[in-house]
Amino acid sequence: MAKAHKITGVIPQDSYRENARTILSQKVEEVYTWEPFIHDAARREELHNMRISIKRLRYTMELFRVAYRSSKTHAKGATTTNDKRFNEFLGVIVDLQEILGDVHDCDVVLEVLTDYGTQAVQTDVAPGIAKLIARTKEIRNADYKTFLEKWEKLSTVNFKQQLLLFLAS
Amino acid sequence: MVIGPKIEDISPDETLEVCARQIIVNYFHQMMSYKEGAKDGSDIEFVHDMRVTSRRLRAAMDNFADCFPEKSFKKLYKKIKLITQTMGAVRDLDVLIVRFEKELGTLPKVEQSDIRKLIAHLQQEREEARKPMLTLFTKLEETDFERKFLTFFQGL
Numbered sequence: 001m002a003k004a005h006k007i008t009g010v011i012p013q014d015s016y017r018e019n020a021r022t023i024l025s026q027k028v029e030e031v032y033t034w035e036p037f038i039h040d041a042a043r044r045e046e047l048h049n050m051r052i053s054i055k056r057l058r059y060t061m062e063l064f065r066v067a068y069r070s071s072k073t074h075a076k077g078a079t080t081t082n083d084k085r086f087n088e089f090l091g092v093i094v095d096l097q098e099i100l101g102d103v104h105d106c107d108v109v110l111e112v113l114t115d116y117g118t119q120a121v122q123t124d125v126a127p128g129i130a131k132l133i134a135r136t137k138e139i140r141n142a143d144y145k146t147f148l149e150k151w152e153k154l155s156t157v158n159f160k161q162q163l164l165l166f167l168a169s
Numbered sequence: 170m171v172i173g174p175k176i177e178d179i180s181p182d183e184t185l186e187v188c189a190r191q192i193i194v195n196y197f198h199q200m201m202s203y204k205e206g207a208k209d210g211s212d213i214e215f216v217h218d219m220r221v222t223s224r225r226l227r228a229a230m231d232n233f234a235d236c237f238p239e240k241s242f243k244k245l246y247k248k249i250k251l252i253t254q255t256m257g258a259v260r261d262l263d264v265l266i267v268r269f270e271k272e273l274g275t276l277p278k279v280e281q282s283d284i285r286k287l288i289a290h291l292q293q294e295r296e297e298a299r300k301p302m303l304t305l306f307t308k309l310e311e312t313d314f315e316r317k318f319l320t321f322f323q324g325l
Contacts, residue, residue, distance in 0.1 A: 004228075004231045007231065007232055007234070007235070010185065010232075010233075010234075010235040010236070011185070012184065012185050012186040012189075012235060012236040013184050013185075013186065014184065014185060015181065015182050015183065015184060015185065016179065016180075016181045016182070016183055016184070016185050016188040017181040017182060018185075019185040020181070023232050055224070055228075056228050056231070059224070059225050059228035059229070060228060060232055062176070063176060063192065063228070063229060063232065065176065066176055066177060066179050066181050067181040069181075105264070105268075108261065108265070109265065109268065112265060112287075112291075113287075116287055116290065126280075126283035126286075127279070127280050127283065128276055128279075128280030128281065128282070128283030128284045129283050129284070129287065131276065131280060132269075132272060132284070
């Protein structure tokens with residue numbers, strides 16, 4: 001698993017709100033460093049790293065949610081347009097994390113089944129194991145396809161730019 | 170799935186350093202609250218919750234690293250990373266066991282026995298994976314890690 005990128009430009013004595021802008025934009029950029037690899041279904045490691053970067057972005061967005069609320073909302077707990085937009089962006093991030101999580105789960109299951117299958121005393125892989133391998137491969141392919149479709153759709157609407165603009169606001 | 174600590178109480182106009190201390194301490198308390206359940210091991214959700222919270226804690230520490238003296242911070246960070254890793258080994262096996270148990274019902278009886286053998290094998294691996302986790306917990310207790318962590322981040 002790739003390490004989190006070092007965050008720069010943080011000023012501890014500046015406000016939480018101001019630092020949110022500095023930190024979140026870097027988290028978004030970290031996610032996109034993995035984009036060049038996603039069109040190759042066999043790049044398991046990079047897809048996994050993208051999932052981890054997305055998870056880090058999600059957790060960081062949740063940490064800084066409070067910095068995107070108007071003072072009115074903060075006091076009364078009401079929902080504003082800003083809250084709504086924040087939740088929509090966060091929802092997309094969670095969705096991407098989950099579908100990449102499904103892809104990763106399949107990769108892990110396939111590795112375990114294949115290792116176990118080849119360890120067995122008999123020459124042929126046991127039928128139950130072979131069936132699960134075939135089934136998991138199908139699910140993995142479908143999940144990967146779903147992920148790519150979602151990603152392409154987001155690219156078409158300039159999701160990255162929209163997110164960065166919102167986070168900088 | 171665990172829910173993050175009360176970040177709602179944070180004032181965004183306060184300095185990052187003050188908020189960082191508050192968040193890290195909150196996550197740490199939450200993470201440690203799952204420790205006894207994780208040690209017991211009969212409910213797999215405690216390991217899951219402790220691992221997820223340790224990840225959230227690390228994400229916060231990554232973001233707020235510049236608020237703290239580097240050397241001591243890194244030492245404590247490494248310990249949290251170790252917690253995530255040892256718990257991850259157990260959790261990954263829990264997930265696999267649950268998944269294969271669900272698959273059992275979808276297979277004919279003759280093929281189910283193949284999967285039962287695999288599950289038994291993974292359960293043995295899980296028992297092995299729990300040992301480093303339990304050793305780590307003991308070591309953390311012996312070295313007074315909890316107090317040291319809180320003293321550092323509460324700035325006492």
